[in-house]
Amino acid sequence: MRRATQSPYVIGIDFGTLSARAILVDARNGRELASAISEYPHGVIEGSLGKTPLKSQSALQDPRDYLHALKEVVPAVLRKGKIRGDQVAGLGTDFTSCTVLPVFANGEPLSFDKGLAKNPHSWVKLWKHHAAQPEADLINEIGQRRSEQFIPTYGGKYSSEWFFSKVLETVREAPQVYRAADRFIEAGDWIVWRLTGRETRNVSAAGFKGMRVHANGSDWAYPSAEFFAELHPELARVVEEKISGPVLGLGSSAGGLTAEWAEALRLRPGIPVATGNIDAHAGVPACGVTKPGSLVMIMGTSTCHLLIGEQKQEVEGICGVVQDGIVPGCWGYEAGQAGVGDMLGWFVDHRAPKYVHDEARRKGLSIHDLFSEQAAKLRPGESGLLALDWWNGNRSVLVDADLAGVLVGLTLQTRPHEIYRALIEATAFGTRQIVNAFTSKGIAIDEIFACGGLAQKNPLLMQIYADVLQRPIKVAGVQEASAFGAAMFGAVAAGIHPDIHAAASKMAPRPKKTYKPNAENRALYDALFMEYDKLHDYFGRDKNSVLKKLLRIRRKGK
């Protein structure tokens, strides 16, 4: 680790799905001096690539967009924050994941090559590129048969979104691209490579998405060559040939900023650049969380649950568990709910009747706010409604994208705001189910934090979560938790703070609000959760449940 420099400023850069955002922070106290955002010129490439039609569920990106945004946002925060470039001591980044691209040995993307650029597989496959489901199915089938360690580590199932599903899709559909690629790499590691001139990988993405997992009681390992050869003969040496190399812990410096990039960003050459990180994960220390027993919920269209644990445990239906994966020195657990804000948005878009629109306009409220105002007056259970929150499938505990939503207790007297509340409650019960999956394995959850859009904007929802979980929930004091966390890891890489614990204690703002559980609602919510749990198992665990049969009927009818 480098010695602390005199200069206390750091920059965190968050590469999202549609844009990149930078924030400039004083590492001594966490004061945010400026932020800037730049949209990717090509956004998400779907449907077709130029004139080439894309497979259904494809979602690509152009790596030039990341570089373009980088050159905009860093000088912008310097300008806005009135800080000279040579006052910046370090950089940190975070990126969507698993977002993967094939590159040449020098780090140049294959999509920069005129000939290869015509093939969609030469481009960045964005996290939400879901076209590799057949590959994921094969990986799970072979992985389960061979009892590969990644299967329990990933809660029983490897996702179509992840690293080797995407690479396997490439080797199966475009072997010439696979062969031309010297390396496959997470976009978050690639951007760090660009900035430092040095190829590294981060322990978090490698662990959570890339099959670099720990067997119980042993060190980490990738699956064997035999496993990869079974997936596809050309993959037998994929680890050695296309992936191997240094895997660095979070907060390590991946290298110094190159002269070329220092000039482009108006920064000092050689300042440390932190190793890459996953966007949601970077938000955890930004909430002030670095100790075991803390759960952070990143709540937006979907919810990501990140838990810091002291040891590894197999937990049903989690997304993954990785040593040093969120905070160095601890085990990081990830779980999630696939539809939260999305489901409420669906309800507002497709189920709000005209009279609700009229009333909202009259009162000058959004539909969400009108529903919240009305729903806040209801007692738990008053509407007689109960829902299963699976409008977008179930990510944890059941890990089943084929499940769908259920709504129970409708009558001629049921009104829209009652359903709105029932949907919120259902997502809270879904979180309680996840919390129970951890605590039933003896993994402590002492504190719960929330960040993201829903946590900031929907107080009714937050209070219901506190009541359903019967625990206080602390809403993060930062608005842009990921970029802020990236800046914190940048401060550690720059040696301003000795580790992420120290960085968090100095930099993370105090929670801006704590929602306290209302003890009066405890018994009612306990009773309602028992019914939720009953429906959860009835519809979710049986392979011949009504939901499964409906899906089969739906497919048979085609």
Add this chain to the structure above:
Amino acid sequence: MRRATQSPYVIGIDFGTLSARAILVDARNGRELASAISEYPHGVIEGSLGKTPLKSQSALQDPRDYLHALKEVVPAVLRKGKIRGDQVAGLGTDFTSCTVLPVFANGEPLSFDKGLAKNPHSWVKLWKHHAAQPEADLINEIGQRRSEQFIPTYGGKYSSEWFFSKVLETVREAPQVYRAADRFIEAGDWIVWRLTGRETRNVSAAGFKGMRVHANGSDWAYPSAEFFAELHPELARVVEEKISGPVLGLGSSAGGLTAEWAEALRLRPGIPVATGNIDAHAGVPACGVTKPGSLVMIMGTSTCHLLIGEQKQEVEGICGVVQDGIVPGCWGYEAGQAGVGDMLGWFVDHRAPKYVHDEARRKGLSIHDLFSEQAAKLRPGESGLLALDWWNGNRSVLVDADLAGVLVGLTLQTRPHEIYRALIEATAFGTRQIVNAFTSKGIAIDEIFACGGLAQKNPLLMQIYADVLQRPIKVAGVQEASAFGAAMFGAVAAGIHPDIHAAASKMAPRPKKTYKPNAENRALYDALFMEYDKLHDYFGRDKNSVLKKLLRIRRKGK
């Protein structure tokens, strides 16, 4: 039975919930010459009676309204049909049921008495007066304990809507009214009493609502004095004191029209007036149905299923089975679904989003028609949705007003017209459940007829019923089946036809349309019905089902 007169015209008068309607028919061929409608000035009295607040779920009427409407509609059809009053050979009526009032020995309602009029119990309790649920509960408790015959006859449960629930409510809450009443009578029998000056009761209402039931292999009987005394000491002699008297078969003449009413209605004195009848029941012969093995569905806000059978069978969860109760010489069975058109109306009112309103306006369609147009393009099962149609409870087979609706299979891609179709399908599955309840007991259903607003107006719904039941469904050729059927029974009472079979063969129009089952949809609907049946038992049969628990939680929270 009287001899046929020369004059072939008859009038049928249907007393509905909000209005009375008369039609003038040529009994030789069923040609409808005129119809007229008159709304009741006081409609349904709810909330308060003058300044007296009413109990929740009370629904009263003013008997003067019936007389007022009668004096309007009969002269109106003569005028419109250009028929002289002395050309009318007979009258028939039908009435909502169970609609009950207390009267003096001369037939004068207690509500006409200034002193008694202040008490709500002196007024007509309309069929949908649901305030007597505690009384119905007591009747069922004591009836079950004593193994009274009315319990199996009524499918296991006596309703809060029915005769003795309402009378028991009166004696418990207003003993002075009970004592002042010389008689309690169905409004349908009371109107016939007014017209003829003679107190009679009709076999149908007495059997379906009034506990005048057949034990297996024996003649009819009311429950014993011991039973009534257990309900309330003052009820011990209720049958002898307040109810006994002639009970006449359908199509019998209850007497000749009085001189006073002949003058008021501009008809000939002494013409036969048919005995009273229940409104839905009167519609059966109007569909041309008088033989065993025929099911008639009267489809509107709710659906009433009337089946003609050859013998008595105990069938789970039917409303009742009565000898001569629908067609003389046969057993009449009644079953029902509590929310059909109502539920679709709820969906349109409270769940149609703004963009659907906009599109309907642009296309010049009603919301129902727009949804139907879109839903007609879906294959069975295509939406992945399935519902339980219990928005207004379950009337048959489960007989449980506390059940509520369930909607399964919702996703972020679910659109409103898909739910609209799922609700229609759910009501069709509910009817299939009822059909199965009959046929599983060996009661034949050879033909299915439909009448009522939904049958006339919603072709998508009718086709789905034909497909789900995999049977042709014949839509009645009459628009106003009840009034038409009343006219047919009037023609029998007048001796124009020897019996209702002959009347039906001469007068009932042919079905206006037959919906034929689409064999391609059979397998898909069989598969969907299996899932419906699974949910039906899971949510409906268990006393600790999620729906029951939700109701308990709802009540506990109060």
